[in-house]
Amino acid sequence: MITVDDTRVIGEARVLAGTDQGRLDLLRHRSTHGSLPALTRDDYTKLCEAVGLRGRGGAAFPVALKLQDLPARGVEAVVVNGSESEPVSRKDRLLLTRSPHLVLDGAVGLAHALGAPHVLIAVHDARAATSVREALMERDDRLAIEVQETPGRFVAGEARAVLSALEGGAAVPPGRRVLPTRKGYHRRPTFLSNVETFAQLAVLARLGSRGFSSTGLISEPGTQLLTIDGAVRRPGVIETPTGVPLDTVLQYSGAQAGPVLLGGYHGRWLQRTEGVTLQRPEVSAGIILALGSDTCPLGEITRVTQWLSSQSAGQCGPCVFGLAALVDDFARLTVGDPQGWHDAHRHLGLVPGRGACAHPDGTARFLTSALEEFDDDVQHHLTGQGCGRPVLGVLGGTR
Amino acid sequence: MNKLEIDWTRCDGHGLCAGLVPDDILLDEWGFPVLRGREITAGELSDARRAVLACPALALRLNNR
């Protein structure tokens, strides 16, 4: 389990600026970042377009498009999604506990630009919630700002589940696929994004597009927050320029050699890391898990699948039955039952696209890439001898 | 164009729909519908509407966009 005290920077510290000295209160925030310029809606849209800013919660949707999708009038709320439901991710609670004013600047600045009367901050972590509440007492933003604690389940972090929870309902995605920009908080147009997106917006508003683009990729300049964990000597959150080589981050964190899971539990496996660079959409919410070579990969994957299956909100049949079947398939395959392998392939075809949210799709992506990248291990296990390694729980996976 | 859609939070896997439009809906091993995903032609429209009305969970929709 990593703590938010382990923070590091490769290159220039932007969203993490000043956090190595502890939490930034309003005074330290202002002396570190300067004050937030008052920008119009048009300014924000142009800035986001110029730097190709993408949401940092996982889906990597372009922020400029989200802004353009909002109606000209009647935007009800700006929602900061800090539910950080990926079990390994720590970046959002780190920002909220160490640099709450930067996140608030991003949300408040945008709310003023959009004419939205409400700012809602959904937080799962108690320390993060306290930090934001304390920060709010130091400011006067002339808006209705609310901090709400939401449940920590995996699927509860999905945008529409967060909106449902904020309205006092169950933290599960509704059956109809509606866009928050059209029907969000109380069915009214809403701008919702991840905590880091707002911190990046606050940096972008200050630096302008040229200053913002002085580091990182040409296609998506700036910095990004990554959470690294697993078989590494120094787990934690790192700020890096976008496009940084994966190997640089692995070396920097003291990762053991071995396969890497990129993008969290809905992500993809990589057997080889040379030449891989880190940017959206591939890094998703920025989670990098090193497997190392001392543990049984198939056992680890089965554990994560068990966890993913337990996190299904229990609403949609193919998700509930499909994920449970996949847990069973992988457990059988690991002990050498070839029928488990066949069933896994069939079930992986039955799960994607058949739920109210992307949980079955993400789980299928994780397992399909596991079968591809660990084919040698699979074949070995199918001889019935296993790999002789214990299952260390490097990836986490149980509650 | 018309397409069938399922609200998965409502569907209980009754399987009635598959009986009414077997060319467009199959059932998986758990009894839940698998949509073929193709367009509903004018000739099939009345059967598709019947299936939508027959769904006891109000989970099936005919979407035209």
Ligand code: SF4
């Ligand atoms: S797809 Fe799965 S996780 Fe998503 S709402 Fe349905 S049951 Fe819940």
Ligand code: SF4
């Ligand atoms: S009839 Fe309705 S509830 Fe039954 S399987 Fe079809 S869509 Fe689902």
